[in-house]
Amino acid sequence: MLIALDAMGGDHAPAAIVAGALLARRELGIEIALVGLREVVEAELSRDGPVPAGIEVIHAAEAIAMDEHPAQAVRNKRDASINVAMGLVKRGVAGACVSAGNTGAVMASALLNLGRIQGIERPALGTIAPFTDTGVLVLDVGANADVKPNYLVQFAQMGAVYAERVMGVRNPRVALLNIGAEETKGSELMQDVFGRLGRAGVNFVGNIEGGDVHLGVADVVVTDGFTGNVAVKVTEGVADFIFRELRAAIYAKVQYKLAAAVLRPALMRMREKMDPGTYGGVPLLGVNGVVTIAHGNSDARAIRNALRFASDGASSGMLDAIRTFSARRG
């Protein structure tokens, strides 16, 4: 199955994107359509020798910068690499699309080119937190700053399908991120959502507090895009802070440095586990196509992992499962 990869999106595009494509092709055997300015992409591709079979370049005349207004740029630049990549998915040429570009632009392009799944009111951005072996899916983490109760119900349903199909969790436990365990806790919105989730056809296990997400008591954590975005970024920030402090503490004394050298493999494994690049990407759920958004600062390894992630999503049947769920409910 071919995966469309936006060669022009990301802080280190196109070099890191192309390098990631080469890694994914070599190590995972994924077939890739690199979408971008042909000359630029081909120059990158042939830097280290002949282009391997299974990677093709699809020309796109324009690119969207990280700081452009997402919706406007997507509408004004119809030949932007992200639009061309989405077009490949729309036409069934590619099974999924990966981009490390401007998140708002990727979402806008997905909505414009692929549209929403019938019955889904708003797409949601998920992220997989590395707190358990299978991971904890948190959604929405930024697509919808303002929500209505029913959006969250649909996030729960899409999240449950995703956890089952792609993450391999049977009968995934779905929890609502809230500021207390009881049904009567939290904002008016969350109290309303709590009642609805009991009737949503998912394995709803109740509220979960921010301090318990890492305990693995839920597989899917449902929240609005504002809270979810803050939670995910705080997670990254705190991990960054702790590892930075740890490094400073270690370099403070010679004997620490020696001990740290021994511990280095264990510390590196920890650091890698907490690194967003390990998963490489987050799924955009609710649009008519498999879309993976990679971190803006993705390196080659992160892009490789995002391609694997997208490929798994495309072959999982999760899109049809969400469509079925949505149709049954509607």
Next chain:
Amino acid sequence: MLIALDAMGGDHAPAAIVAGALLARRELGIEIALVGLREVVEAELSRDGPVPAGIEVIHAAEAIAMDEHPAQAVRNKRDASINVAMGLVKRGVAGACVSAGNTGAVMASALLNLGRIQGIERPALGTIAPFTDTGVLVLDVGANADVKPNYLVQFAQMGAVYAERVMGVRNPRVALLNIGAEETKGSELMQDVFGRLGRAGVNFVGNIEGGDVHLGVADVVVTDGFTGNVAVKVTEGVADFIFRELRAAIYAKVQYKLAAAVLRPALMRMREKMDPGTYGGVPLLGVNGVVTIAHGNSDARAIRNALRFASDGASSGMLDAIRTFSARRG
């Protein structure tokens, strides 16, 4: 100055509370009124020898359990230890009140007994995140799950006063927790608040994302009580997760264990820095009195630190400064 300490509130009350009072008296010279069932408190107090001068016991006939309905319990049990402690502050006998009890009950008791500062619409719960030497004050972290724009403006003003008076930060930088840097980012609420903060008489430095709070680019981070609560609990949860994983990684191999023994002092310092007990308590701002709420699971050291924290708050003049700010604005 006398500090009223709720002897009956907290997971480890009264033993840990009384032990904390003894520590604070011995090590910091703070005068303390222990409020609770006289017999019980006196038995704890005399466990290790004679009661030192500067600690007195004030009898309160009732106590509020951690799982009681906060507002109801506070109204129905007028002789509850937390109400009696607040009464001491109200009558000017004590300069501040400390409790590790049910947070909702402490807030309800403060509102009932002390009332709000004139002009302040809602009190806010602050917490001091240990990301910088002076700390980063985040508020509200749970008093108000549903907010109006003006509440957040007042949180910013109270937070700025607190940071200046108690944390010792000159001209504190105030930021709004949001999901993007630009004025046009985030929920409708936060876009509205952004505009108001520019005219709020504080040193407003703009939006801050969840991943940047630890960078020390702001001294006061303003948010609603829902988002703030999630952010603070996620911070604790992630720290807990990383230290737990670190321990597991270290115990996986003998040579790691030896290296870790050398690193232990550095690791312990890190862990302590991230421990809520290091500050020992969070301020409730906007009520007519200095109120410090300690973590429910506080040990003696956390209570000692909360008493120091409350004592600093009481002698800082921050209450009058908030009143002045509020009156000037009103």
